[in-house]
Amino acid sequence: MPASSETILIASDHAGFELKETLEAELKSLGYAVQDLGPSTDASIDYADFAHPLAKRVSDGENRRGVLLCGTGLGMSYTANRYPHVRAAVAWAPEIAALAREHNDANVLVLPARFVGAEEGRAILKAWLDTPFAGGRHARRVAKIEREDDAEDVGGG
């Protein structure tokens, strides 16, 4: 069940526009509040223009979770992962989305819209929404993503 106070952000580029509309409707039908950060048409635009505002809000703690879509998922994930505390996971199957939550505490889901249909997209979204972070050894690993000083010297040169 969604937390009543949570608003999930969503944004895409032109390649992800159609699936964005589908997933926005799915989020609403699941009971989530959604804020669509655009675009509002499928006209060609630059993915980073839409990834930055969403990632900044997750990074600042203004919103807990967000969904980004572009053709491959790559441009959106590169941009979003530049922000502290953002863990943006590209998922092209529900199993990857679930592991991205369980092991990596992914707070941004990125979908490769040119490679995922509507039904698969909805299943990926649901897996990401419903899977809790496992914590434990995974919490130690996630913490090391942002704290280079905590990384152990394994003789990598």
Ligand code: RB5
């Ligand atoms: C747009 O053609 C495409 O480059 C974009 O959607 C995305 O795949 C970039 O990473």
